Amino acid sequence: MIESQRHSYHLVDPSPWPISGSLGALATTVGGVMYMHPFQGGATLLSLGLIFLLYTMFVWWRDVIRESTLEGHHTKVVQLGPRYGSIPFIVSEVMFLFALFRASSHSSLAPAVEIGGIWPPKGIGVLDPREIPFLNTPILPSSGAAVTWAHHAILAGKEKRAVYALVATVSLALVSTGFQGMEYYQAPSTISDSIYGSTFSLATGFHGFHVIIGTLFSIICGIRQYLGHLTKEHHVGFEAAAWYWHFVDVVRLFPFVSIYWWGGI
Amino acid sequence: MASTMLRSGIQGVLRRGGRTPQAHPKRNFSSSAHNDEYETAKWEKITYLGIATCTVLAFYCLSKGHHHSEPPPAYPYLRIRNKEFPWGMLCIT
Numbered sequence: 001m002i003e004s005q006r007h008s009y010h011l012v013d014p015s016p017w018p019i020s021g022s023l024g025a026l027a028t029t030v031g032g033v034m035y036m037h038p039f040q041g042g043a044t045l046l047s048l049g050l051i052f053l054l055y056t057m058f059v060w061w062r063d064v065i066r067e068s069t070l071e072g073h074h075t076k077v078v079q080l081g082p083r084y085g086s087i088p089f090i091v092s093e094v095m096f097l098f099a100l101f102r103a104s105s106h107s108s109l110a111p112a113v114e115i116g117g118i119w120p121p122k123g124i125g126v127l128d129p130r131e132i133p134f135l136n137t138p139i140l141p142s143s144g145a146a147v148t149w150a151h152h153a154i155l156a157g158k159e160k161r162a163v164y165a166l167v168a169t170v171s172l173a174l175v176s177t178g179f180q181g182m183e184y185y186q187a188p189s190t191i192s193d194s195i196y197g198s199t200f201s202l203a204t205g206f207h208g209f210h211v212i213i214g215t216l217f218s219i220i221c222g223i224r225q226y227l228g229h230l231t232k233e234h235h236v237g238f239e240a241a242a243w244y245w246h247f248v249d250v251v252r253l254f255p256f257v258s259i260y261w262w263g264g265i
Numbered sequence: 266m267a268s269t270m271l272r273s274g275i276q277g278v279l280r281r282g283g284r285t286p287q288a289h290p291k292r293n294f295s296s297s298a299h300n301d302e303y304e305t306a307k308w309e310k311i312t313y314l315g316i317a318t319c320t321v322l323a324f325y326c327l328s329k330g331h332h333h334s335e336p337p338p339a340y341p342y343l344r345i346r347n348k349e350f351p352w353g354m355l356c357i358t
Contacts, residue, residue: 114342115342122340125337131329135326138318139319145315149308152307152308153305155301165309172319190344
């Protein structure tokens with residue numbers, strides 16, 4: 001922090017990233033709609049929008065890390081902002097996934113006559129919940145245990161152990177994603193097979209997507225821990241990643257019980 | 266002047282609830298209530314236990330083999346393909 005500054009707040013410099021992120025999001029949305037409907041140039045606009053959005057994310061977070069580590073702007077008061085911001089973000093993610101699980105329950109609790117009045121719909125081949133779905137369920141909580149190990153290692157000042165713990169977290173996450181891919185590959189039904197396929201794929205697919213996001217978040221934290229960015233007193237980025245990761249691993253239990261187990265037998 | 270100083274002093278004490286300010290204020294979101302050395306070792310063991318369980322389970326699940334079911338009759342709500350995939354084929358298999 002600048003020595004002459006007589007308050008503990010971070011007055012940010014003007015930044016081009018909010019407007020570039022907004023334009024990237026607009027191009028992604030419009031391009032996505034154009035791509036899904038027969039408009040020319042949809043794929044190009046969607047790709048450009050996604051590239052623009054990913055570039056903005058990279059440079060914006062690069063700036064945040066620079067302001068935090070090199071420039072030391074993230075005082076205790078400033079750290080409250082991202083902490084309080086993480087909570088509604090994760091709550092909104094919980095609500096998003098809950099809506100997808102609710103869609104599955106809505107269709108399965110009173111199955112329509114069009115699908116034979118039964119759940120799973122007549123003719124649908126379902127996965128045995130005791131096979132890969134059961135195997136994949138404890139992998140994520142184990143990864144959650146590894147991130148807790150990393151957290152305590154950071155608090156105890158054991159930098160190397162924290163890196164090892166984050167390597168374990170990420171490895172388990174990648175194994176989980178691998179098994180999820182294998183499950184989709186072997187699945188007897190696809191997203192185009194009735195309301196079962198739609199709700200199953202949307203819920204498990206979006207959960208898998210969140211696993212990938214959380215994995216990237218943990219990888220970034222692992223790199224930052226290796227580079228010595230995270231200290232005993234100051235590791236807000238890691239805490240946000242750990243909260244996100246616990247959300248992802250706990251949420252996995254809901255589709256396992258309601259979609260794979262209850263909805264698949 | 267003296268009364269102003271006295272008033273601000275009283276207000277300061279009231280704001281702090283009569284307590285003296287702590288050198289290290291409690292971190293509200295911190296999970297470091299326990300001894301971190303002990304907790305690190307404990308969670309390391311829990312992680313190893315989780316990895317061991319998942320490995321055993323993986324060997325068990327993968328060694329069982331995979332059950333192949335017969336293709337179902339062509340019900341109208343199955344294999345709904347209204348348009349091509351981006352790569353042009355009508356099927357991914």
